[in-house]
Amino acid sequence: MLGKALLTVDAIGLLLGAPIADMSHSHIYNDRWPPHAKFHCGQTITLSVILGLGTLFFTWRSSFLSRSTPAPVAARVARDSLHAAVFTGTIYWLAGLAAVLFPGSAGIDPEFGPPETFPQAPVFTAFAGLAVLGWAYETLLH
Structure with a gap:
């Protein structure tokens, strides 16, 4: 259960993090951003929410199996679902870490702090x- 709780906290971060951080004056409401940059910001917000929902679904999927589901099938679904949950729960964050590797990108715009941060x-x-x-x-471990 601890593992599912940690995956759930991750999913909440996906569900709330991008909408809170990116629906702000430094991102979607930044008058200096061109429309296409805002398009990609909206894409990122939507992707984060979808991945958060997917992470929640795969984390808790096995909990909703019918009691009549054969044990070997239930165990396989639980294992496969957790593999999917770690995938959906990490790809957004890993993509964010990799984003600074692209030419001209920075973690923050100069008006909000040093671009090298x-x-x-x-x-x-x-x-x-x-x-x-x-x-x-x-x-x-379980």
Whole structure:
């Protein structure tokens, strides 16, 4: 259950993180951003929410199996669902960590801080870590 709780916290981060951080004056409401940049911001917000919903679904899917589901089938569904949950629960954060590797990108716009800083890195790493720890607890240690 601890592993599923960690995956759930990760999913909540996906569901709320991008909408809160990106629906702000530094992103979607930034008058300096061109329309296409705002399009990609909207794409990122939507992707984060969808991945959060997917992470929740796969984390708790096996809990809703019918009592008549044969034990071997239930065990396989539970295992496969947790593998899917760690995937959906980490890819957004890993993509965010990789984004600064693209030419001309930065973790923050100059008007909001030094462009060489990357304030998202600890948050992205922590949430990805929660997903991996939750998966490991449920699949390897449990």
